[in-house]
Amino acid sequence: MAPPPRPESESSSLLPIQPEPTSASETAYEPGEKITIADDESGSDVTPPFSWKKLWLFTGPGFLMSIAFLDPGNLEGDLQAGASAGYSLLWLLMWATAMGLLIQMLSASLAEVCREEYPNWARLVLWVMAEVALIGADIQEVIGSAIAIKILSGGAIKLWAGVVITALDCFVFLFLENYGVRKLEAVFAVLIATMAVSFAWMFGETKPNGKELLIGLIVPKLGSKTIRQAVGVVGCVIMPHNVFLHSALVQSRKVDNNKKSRVHEALTYYSIESTVALIISFIINVCVTTVFAKGFYGTKEAGTIGLENAGQFLQEKYGGIFPILYIWGIGLLAAGQSSTITGTYAGQFIMGGFLNLRLKKWIRALITRSFAIVPTIVVALFFDTSDDTLDILNEWLNVLQSVQIPFALIPLLTLVSKEQLMGVFKIGKKTKVVTWIVAALLIIINAYLLLDFFTAEVRGVLVGLMVSIFIIIYGIFVLYLILRDGELPNRLASAVHKSFS
Template structure:
C-alpha cells in the first residue's frame, strides 16, 4: 500500500481553495467557488490538433461535421465526470488509484506509456506556439521552439499566484480566444440554418470514406489521457468536510457543473473554428491543411472577399499563441500527477517543467535538422502526437471505469451497472476509432 504522503495529489494545490458549507450561500456563489478546474481541463480540448481537424472539416464539408464535434464533447463530459468522481470520493488521482492495484513492474510500464503521452501533449503546445510566433513576428521556427523553454518562467510566475489565480488566468484566456473567433465568425456571416442542420448527425458521414476518416480524427483528438489524470487531481483542490456525505455530494454536483460548463465553452470554440473554415473556405478550390492556410486566407480578398483583413489573420495567430502557452501549465501539472502517482517521486513543478520541455524538444529538433524546419513538418508532428495519445488512451479509460465501479473504493458512489457498461462500450468504440484513424493516415 502507498504511504499517506503519496495519497495527497499535487501537494501545492490539494485542498487549497475554501468552499461554502452545504448550508451557506446561493447556487451561483457555490458554483463560482467550485469553478476553475474545468477551465484548466477545457484547454486540453482546444489544442492545435483540435484546431487542425476542425478547420479542415469545415473547409471540406462546411458545417456537416458539427454533429461529430457535439458527440465528441458529450462523450468527454461522461469521461471527465468519472475522473471527478474518483478524485472527490476516493481522494486519489487516477495514477495513485491505479498504482495501488497493480504490481511494481506494471506501474513502471504504465508510467512510461503515460510519460510519452504527456510529452506528446506538450509537443502540440510547442508546435502551436512556435508557428504562432512565426505568423505574428516572422520568427524562424527553430528560434520559436527554443523560446518555448522560457515558458518555465511563466509556469513559475503563475504558480506563485496560487491555483485560484491560475484558474482565473486560464478562464480569461479561454474567453479571449472565444471572443476572437466569435468576432471572426460574426464578420463572416455564416448560414445559421446550415449550422443548425450540421448539428444533426448525417448517415452520409459513415458511408463516405473521407468524411468518416476526418470524423475519426475529430473524435480521436478529443479524449486525451492528460485531461483525465488532471481532472482527477484538480477535483481535490477544494477544501471541505470529507466526512460529511452532504458536503461530498455537493462537491460532486458542483464539480460536474464546472466541468460541463467549461466543456461546452470548449465545444463552442471548436465549433467556431469549424464554422469559420466552412464559411470562408468551403468550395474555394483547396482544403485547409495548415495554420498558414488560414492565416493567409483571412488576408486574401480573392478567397474571403470583402472580409479579408490583416486584423482577422492577426487575431487568429494571437489566439493560437495564447492556447499554446496556456497548455504548458496543464501539461506540467498532468506530468507531475503521473510521476507522483506511479513513482511517488516529487519534484518542484519548475524542475518537472524543464525536464519535460527538454525531452519534448529533442525529437522536434532532431527531426527539424534532418527534414527541415518547416511548418508542414511540425504540423505532421501533431498527427503523430495524436497517435501516441491514442495508444495511451485505453490504459487510461479502462482502469478509470473499473476503479469508479469498485465498491470498496467508491462505496455508495460506485458506478451503477449502466454507467459501467456505457463506460466500457464508449472506451472500446473510442479505441477502435483511434486504431482506424491511425491506419488511415
Template sequence: MTESDETTTLCPASSSHSYQSLEASAWDVEIDIKDQVDTGEVDSDNRFSWSKLLKYMGPGWLMAIAYLDPGNLESDLQTGAIAGYQLLWLLFWCHAAGLAIQTLAIRLGVVTGKHLAQHIRQAYDGRTAKVIWFFSQCAIIGSDIQEIVGTAIALRIFFNLPIWAGVLITATDTFFFMWLQQFGVRKIEAFFMSLIGIMVACFFTEMISSGPDIGAIVEGMWLPRIPTNATVQAVGMIGCLLMPHDLYLHSALVGSRFLGPSPSAAKKKEANFYFTLESALALLTSYCINLAIVVVFAQVYYQAPLPTWMTSDGPARLPGLYDAAEVLERTLGPMARYLWAAGLLAAGQSSTMTGTLAGQYVMEGFFGKFFKKQWHRMACTRAVALIPSMLVALYAADRFDTMGELLNVVQSLCLPMAIIPLLKLTSSETVMTPDEKNGGWMNTICWMLSVVVIGFNGSAFMEFLQAWDYHWLLLCLSVLYFGFVGYILYLPLGPSRVLDTKPSSHSHQQ
C-alpha cells in the same frame, strides 16, 4: 469564500485507501499551489447556489483547455474545409462523451482524495504500473509537441520567426508558470480562463466576419451524417478530443477544493454535482470555440468560389495551422491573420502549461515525491517534452502536418492505458465504497463510450500500419500492444490488491 494562507496539498496524504504493494504515505504528492479553496459547509436545504458554484469553479476550465489545443484547432479547420457544417453534430457528441468520462475522473478524486496516477501505482504491480506510466508519458510528450510547435507557428505568423526560435521562446513559459503558481490556485485559474476568453473573442470575431449560414449550422448540429470524403476527419475528431493526460489532471485538480477534514457523503455529493456542472459549462464553451473554427473554414474554404488553393476535384491540399492564416487573410482581410495567430497563441500557451502541470502529477503519482524543489520538478517534466519538440522543429517543421497525424495516432494508442484503469477503479466497491461507485447505467454508458473511442482509435492505428505496408516490426509491436490492453482490461482489482475501505478525507494545511 475562504482560502488558506499557506501552500497546500492538492492530493492529500490522508487518502481513504491503502494498497498491498506500497504504503500510501510513501507516494503522497504535494504540488506547490497555494490557497486551497474552502467550499464551506453543506447547504442544509440542498438548493442550487451561485456562490457555491463559484467556489468550485476552476478545475473544469483547466481540463477543457485540452479540448482547445493546437491539435484540435487543426482538426477543426480541416473538418470545416473538407466537410463544411456536416460534422458539427459529431463535434457536439464528442464533447458530451468527454464530459461523461471526465465525470469519472472528478468522482475518483473527490471520493478517494487521490488522483488517477496514484491509484494506478497502488492498484497494479510494479511492472504493469511502469508500462502504463510509459504510455502516459508518451501521450503527454505527443500532446506537448503539438502544443509547443503550435505556439511556435503563432509566433511565426506574428513575427516571421523560424519554428525552432519559437520553440525556444515557448520554453520560457515554464518560468512564467513557476512564478504564477506563487499567487495561488485562484489566480492560476483566472489566468487560464482569460486565455479561453481570448480564444472566444478571436475565433468568434472571425466566424461572424465570415458570414455564417445559421440554418446550415443548425442542420449540421442535429442531422447526423458523415461525407464519404471526410471519414478520416471524423475518426480524427473522435480520437483527438479525449486526451489521456486530461484524466490524470482533472482527477488531481479537484483536490484544490477543501471539503473538510473528513467530508461527509453529502459533502462529496455536493462537490461532485458542482464540479460536474462547472465541467459541463467549460466543455460547452469549448464546443462553441471549436464550432466557430469549423464554421469559419466551412465558409472561407469549403463553400468558397474556386480559389487558387483548390482544383475542380476539391482541395489540392488541406490547410494546416500556418496555411490557415494565409487562407483567412485572402478571404477575410489582413486582420483575420492576426486574430487567428492570437487565438492560436492563447491555445498553445494555455495547453502547454496545463500539460506541464499534468506531467508533474503523472511523474510523482507513479514514482513518488523525489524532487526536493518545485523548479527541479518543473524543469525535469518540461525537458521531457521540450527536447522532442526541438527535434521536431529542427527536422520535421516542413512536414508538421504529417507529424501531427503521427502524434495523434500515438496519443490514441495511449488512451486505453488511462481510461481502462479509470473505469475499473470507479466501478470498484472497495475503492469507491458501494454507495459511491459507478451506477449500472453510468457504468454501461461509459464503457460503451470507451469502446467506441478506443475502436475508432484502433481503426486509425490500422490505417497507419497500412501506410507502412505492414512492416514486420510494427506488426510485432502491435501484437504486444493489443496484448497489454487485453491484460489490463481483464486484470482484476480484487482483494489481493485493495485492502482498506476507511472513509476518505481531505487535508487542509494551515
C-alpha cells in the same frame, strides 16, 4: 488479488478514494495549497442548498481541463474538418464533446490510485505510456505556439526560436503557482477568453451559413470521403494526459470526505462547472470549423490547409482592411500557451502520482518540460521546411495519441466500478454500461485510424514485422487491464454456465 475492504470512514471519500497522505507519499496538492470550502458548523450530514458562492469557489479545474479540447491539435482538426467536410461533421463534434465530458466527470486522482492498485511493472508501463502521450501532445501544442509567434512576428521569428520562447512558459507557470491556485486559474480564464473573442470575431466577420450550421449539428451525416476527418474529430477529444490532469485538479479544493453530503455537493458543483467549461470549448471549436467550412469547403485549397498556412489562406479570402491573419495568430497563441502550461501541470501530477517522487515542484516542472521541449526543438529544426512536413508530423502525433487512449480509459472505468475502492460512490450499472460502450467506441474508432494509417504508411517486411509484434504486445496489455480484476471473466463464465444448465 482484490485489495481488502476499506474502513467505513473511507467509503465516502471523494471519487475515488485518496490514498492517505504521509510524509513519504506524494499528493497533487499539499494541505496548505488547497482552497477551503466554507462549511456549516452544525456537523449535520445534510446536503446544503445550492449556492452561487460555492459554485464560484469550485470553479477552475473544469476550465483548466477544457483547454485540452482547445489545443492547437484540436484547432487543426477543426479547420481540416471544416475545409474538407463543410458543416457535415458538426454533429459528431457535439457528441464527441459530450463523450469527453462523461469521461472527464469520472476522473479523479487517477495516477495516485493507479500507483496503489496496480503492481509495479504495470504501474511503470502506465506511467511510461502517460508520459509518451503527454510528450506527443506537448509537441503539437508547442509547435502551435511557435507557429503563432511566427505569424505575429511576420515571419521574423523562426519556428525553432518560437519553440524556445514557448519553453519559457515553464518559468511563468512556476512564478504564477507561487501566488496560489486561484491566481493561476484566473490566468487561464483570460487565455480562454482571448481564444473565445478571437474566434468569435472571425466567425462574425466571415458570416457562416446559420441554416447549414444548424443542420450540421442536428442531422448525422458521414460520407466515405470524410471518414478520416471524422476519426480525427473524435480522436482529438479524449486526450490521455487530460484524464490524469482533471483527476488531480479536483484535489485543489478542501472537502470533508467523511461526510457523504459534502462529497455529493462537491460532485454536483464539479459537474456543473465542467459542463459549462466544455460548452464554451464546444462553441469555440464550432466557430473554427464553420469559418473554414464557409471559406474553403469544395475549393482546391481544402486539402492543403494546416495550422501554419491557415492564417494566410484566411487573409487572402477575408483580408483587406480586417487583419484576420493576426486575429487567427492571437487565438492560436492563446491556445498554444495555455495548453503547454497545462501540459507542464499534467506532467507534474503524472510523475508525482505514479512514481511517488518527493521532489520540489520547480524540479518536477523542469524535468517534465524538458521531456517535451528537447524533442520539440529537434522536430522544429527538421520539420520547419514546408507545410507538408508539418502535416505529416501532426498525423504521426495523432497516431501516438490514439495508441495511448486505452491506458487512461480502461484503468479509469475499472477503478470507478470497484465497490471496495469507491464505496457508495461506485458508478451504477447503467452508468457502467454507458461508459464502457463509450470507451469501446473510442477505442474502435482509434483502432480504425491506426489500421488506416499503418496500411498507408508501413512499407517493407521488417517494419511490418516490428509493427505486428508491437500490436500483439499492445493487445495483450490492453486485455490485461480489462481482465485483471476478474469481474468480467467471472460474469462471462457464469453466463455460459447458466446457458448450459
